[in-house]
Amino acid sequence: MSSRLSPLATANFRWFFIGQVVNRLGGSMAGVALAFAVLEIDDSASALGWVVAASSIPMVVFMLLGGAIADRLPRAVVLRGCNYIQGVAQSITALLVITGRAEIWHLIVLQAVAGVVFAVSYPAFLGMVPILLPAGERQSAFLLIGQATSAVSIVGPALSGVLVATAGPGWALAIDASSYLIAASLLVLVRLPPGDRSTARASVLGDVAAGWAFARKLGWVIPGASCALVFNALVSGGIFVLGPVIAHDTIGSKGWGLATSAQAVGVFVAAFFLAKAKLSRPMKAIMVAFVLWCVPMLVLGTRVELWLLAIAFFVAGAALSLLDLSWNLLVQEKVPEAMLSRIMAIDGFFSFVATPIGQIAVGPLVGAFGATGVEIGFFVVAVLVACFALTRRVLTDLRLTGAPPPELA
CATH class of the missing domain: 1.20.1250.20 (MFS general substrate transporter like domains)
Known part of the structure; x- marks a missing residue:
């Protein structure tokens, strides 16, 4: 069995892993920031509910289609494209919030885009480890990803809370946007041969x-x-x-x-x-x-x-x-x-x-x-x-x- 950190010796997995850690850190900050951004515009639970539902509904509706797209195309390319789209959408969100021009319908539309993109990126992400590493390294790789996710889920919301209280929710959203773009750039370094898609x-x-x-x-x-x-x-x-x-x-x-x-x-x-x-x-x-x-x-x-x-x-x-x-x-x-x-x-x-x-x-x-x-x-x-x-x-x-x-x- 491989050692706990041995998957990081493989360059493709290392760049993928670092990109995902950066991505998850930004994402863990976004939930707190988005909630307060909505409440600054409309201090009501219904407004927040609509914004949250705007991402969750297309996430479910398009999940099966997203899995087919992720299997049809090179997964690293799919993930990279999804990260770029998410980065742009979140950058627009951050800019609107920072400048005070954001309205609830803006956030609903942008979160709907995020939900559709997540429906594609989620199954693509879950299919990456088996093509990045040999079988003996995968258990350690899955656990490393789990540990990193748990660590940033503790740190991210706390950082976001401080940033929202001092600089405002828009700046926390801007950090989330940059995390997507950084992750996409790191995925450029993941070099994989195209899989067999003859079926x-x-x-x-x-x-x-x-x-x-x-x-x-x-x-x-x-x-x-x-x-x-x-x-x-x-x-x-x-x-x-x-x-x-x-x-x-x-x-x-x-x-x-x-x-x-x-x-x-x-x-x-x-x-x-x-x-x-x-x-x-x-x-x-x-x-x-x-x-x-x-x-x-x-x-x-x-x-x-x-x-x-x-x-x-x-x-x-x-x-x-x-x-x-x-x-x-x-x-x-x-x-x-x-x-x-x-x-x-x-x-x-x-x-x-x-x-x-x-x-x-x-x-x-x-x-x-x-x-x-x-x-x-x-x-x-x-x-x-x-x-x-x-x-x-x-x-x-x-x-x-x-x-x-x-x-x-």
Whole structure:
């Protein structure tokens, strides 16, 4: 097995990795900055909701198409183009906010562009590691990316908060814009031979259909993604919508911020242990990780104390690290390179569409069963779904053998 940092010795991966770290740092700053930019224009939750929805809706609608585009063209080129477009769109956003000319409809249009571009860049990004590194280096590479993402998710929002308070949200958005352009420039240094695309259909929609047919043929992609839909819906509603409501009456916003930051720490720390782990039954690990990801619900529904909730989020972060690693290793071993982004896009589609489902459903459920009842109920549902999935042999019989991915007929 490779050492933890050995993937960085490969120049192509090194430039890709540095670009992604820069990109993620800028992106982690953008959420705080955009929210305050909207509230400076229109101090209402509905305005902020429209701006956020403007990116999330096209993200879901175009995800499957994005996967087909990422498989059809060289992924490094696709990522570079997406970063340039995002950089330009965010530069316009920053300029409008800094000059005081931004209106809500400007931000809605620009965020819609960002959502469409993300639908293409997300599956392209997830298909990069298997073409940048040999199989023995990939586990370390996935964990390095996870650690970097968790680290910037702690640092970025804090930096953005300071910058928003001192210079204004427009300047934080300008840094995010520059991060996209820097990442795009670094991707120019990634030199890869074009992959075999002899099986590509005559149209992109044909490639989408082929990807869906291949996912059904594999047998485990759709059931696995369906489980992800349920768990993402539970987490988005139970933790990230209802969680702050419960925290407001118990540990306060400061306590909630401290507790949730423990999740990123959990991701970071778990990577050191997972680097030495040998995963053989990935779907079993994924289902256990899904349940552990929901542990904060158990605390929110019973005894809300800062230290206990922080431990729960730390466990959730460690579970996320295990989940991401298991899924990435499974897909890169079982899916041909020419189909990688489409399979990742199917999983992404199920995951992203779950978010509004959970966010919308949690309100009526709280009205019927109460906040603590919903949290406990959601955790029970998570356990039941995982237990049911572990009875499905199409999932539990999957093994990681280290064999090369199959050829695409």
